[in-house]
Amino acid sequence: MSFMHRSFSVRVALAGLVAAIGAVVVFTLAVYLPSPGRALVDDAATFSAPPSATAAQEEPDEEESEEQRFPAGTAIPLPIDRETRDQLSAAARAVVDPSGPAKGAMNVATSGTIYYGVVYGGTPETDMRYVVASIDQLYFWRQKGDGPWEFQGGHDARVCEPAPPAVPRALTGAWGHDPGRIPGC
Numbered sequence: 204m205s206f207m208h209r210s211f212s213v214r215v216a217l218a219g220l221v222a223a224i225g226a227v228v229v230f231t232l233a234v235y236l237p238s239p240g241r242a243l244v245d246d247a248a249t250f251s252a253p254p255s256a257t258a259a260q261e262e263p264d265e266e267e268s269e270e271q272r273f274p275a276g277t278a279i280p281l282p283i284d285r286e287t288r289d290q291l292s293a294a295a296r297a298v299v300d301p302s303g304p305a306k307g308a309m310n311v312a313t314s315g316t317i318y319y320g321v322v323y324g325g326t327p328e329t330d331m332r333y334v335v336a337s338i339d340q341l342y343f344w345r346q347k348g349d350g351p352w353e354f355q356g357g358h359d360a361r362v363c364e365p366a367p368p369a370v371p372r373a374l375t376g377a378w379g380h381d382p383g384r385i386p387g388c
Contacts, residue, residue: 273323278373280320281332287319288312291334291344294352305357307339314338318386320374333370337387343368360387 273279288311295308311317315338324330328348336342343355345368358367367385376382 272327275323275325275329276373277323278320278371278377279323280318280374280377283317283319283334285312287334288317290352291336291354294344295342295354298354304340305342308336308342308354308357310338311336311342315342316386318378320377322371322374331371333374335370335386341367341385341387343370358385358388 292309292312295305295311299305299308301309311334315336317337318335319332321330321332330348332346334342334344334352336344337360341358341360343358344352345355346352355368367388370385372382375384375386378386380386
């Protein structure tokens, strides 16, 4: 039976279904595609203001312009890059006994599921970055401002008590988990 021979109500229902599917596709693309002011560069998200007409007339500053700041307390997940993984591995290597239970933390450079994000402070110096790596167990790092990464230790994810090292609730929520629930626990 062809489309034209169907009843009017069936044609209206099919047209409504097609319109609903189209709306879902448009909404999904609007949510998941980066906004015009956000560009992905070298596995890291950078935010920049649109160029202004006077920007070309101004003399360039010796320092690069600062990235867009978000209000203090804003938590944003970040993509992990090779350099950050290597820094995390080095931070673990500096304090972990290679024969001890946390030796797997040194493998963060080459394996594991990594959750990485920032919680903005009042200034760039007070921004806090956190990493939770699921390798053979859960491992934790944090970094204040541009300081060195601090290895916080390992935690057996099969038993989430006592509580693992603190990761802000807003950040675990930004990672798509229940706020306050560590990924893997």
